[in-house]
Amino acid sequence: MDDEAENLKAAFGDSSDDDDLADRPEKETLGIRYSTVWERVEEINGLWLCRNFLSIAHQSDLLSAILNEGWFVEESINQAMRFGDLPSWATKLSDIIRETVEYADVSVLPADLLWREPLFDQLIVNLYQPGEGICAHVDLLRFEDGIAIVSLESPCVMRFSPTEKEEDEDVDVLLSPGSLILMSGEARYQWKHEINRKQKGFQVWEGEEIDQKRRISITLRKLCQA
Numbered sequence: 001m002d003d004e005a006e007n008l009k010a011a012f013g014d015s016s017d018d019d020d021l022a023d024r025p026e027k028e029t030l031g032i033r034y035s036t037v038w039e040r041v042e043e044i045n046g047l048w049l050c051r052n053f054l055s056i057a058h059q060s061d062l063l064s065a066i067l068n069e070g071w072f073v074e075e076s077i078n079q080a081m082r083f084g085d086l087p088s089w090a091t092k093l094s095d096i097i098r099e100t101v102e103y104a105d106v107s108v109l110p111a112d113l114l115w116r117e118p119l120f121d122q123l124i125v126n127l128y129q130p131g132e133g134i135c136a137h138v139d140l141l142r143f144e145d146g147i148a149i150v151s152l153e154s155p156c157v158m159r160f161s162p163t164e165k166e167e168d169e170d171v172d173v174l175l176s177p178g179s180l181i182l183m184s185g186e187a188r189y190q191w192k193h194e195i196n197r198k199q200k201g202f203q204v205w206e207g208e209e210i211d212q213k214r215r216i217s218i219t220l221r222k223l224c225q226a
């Protein structure tokens, strides 16, 4: 089995355990899924996680679309950024985020953010090789509130820590392939987020060290008006 299939299997089990994709309408395999489940990260206001945001079919389509962009042919390049008009797959992803949030049975993004136009006009795709991560940060204030991160390939632990550090208040969130997190309000402004894949013990989830492979993330944001 290739790495990609293995990652998907590790995260979701055999495709036969997933809903039978062949029996599902096209709309559900390649677009909005009606079975999405939203989890509020209790400790952090404004942080929501949807683990089953993308079907396996959609994850592999998205991965192909990203790799087809040709951004990551050189090993030294591990990030691509776009402003304004986004590639069609990213616009579609953004539409699906809006639709999924609209149909969620809980409010996971304030309405003024959900209905702004466009929802997102800036894209970052990050490619992380095993051991690579991102330092603790709050996203730049040149971006509006309401940030989405979609994860592909290897899972990882993202750690959130309050900007005003008090006691040991860090909160770990597992970003599995196909998941989406939304950050708004306190989650966006009062918590830093980081991925540390170097330090031993950091990439541990439910007592087990995560088997690090390549990970790709898609971050969608909206620039503040000048």
Ligand SMILES: O=C(O)CCC(=O)C(=O)O
Pocket: 124, 126, 134, 139, 149, 193, 217, 218, 219
């Ligand atoms: O790769 C990720 O999941 C996070 C990326 C991120 O936080 C950023 O680009 O600001």
Ligand SMILES: [Fe+2]
Pocket: 137, 138, 139, 193
């Ligand atoms: Fe960030």
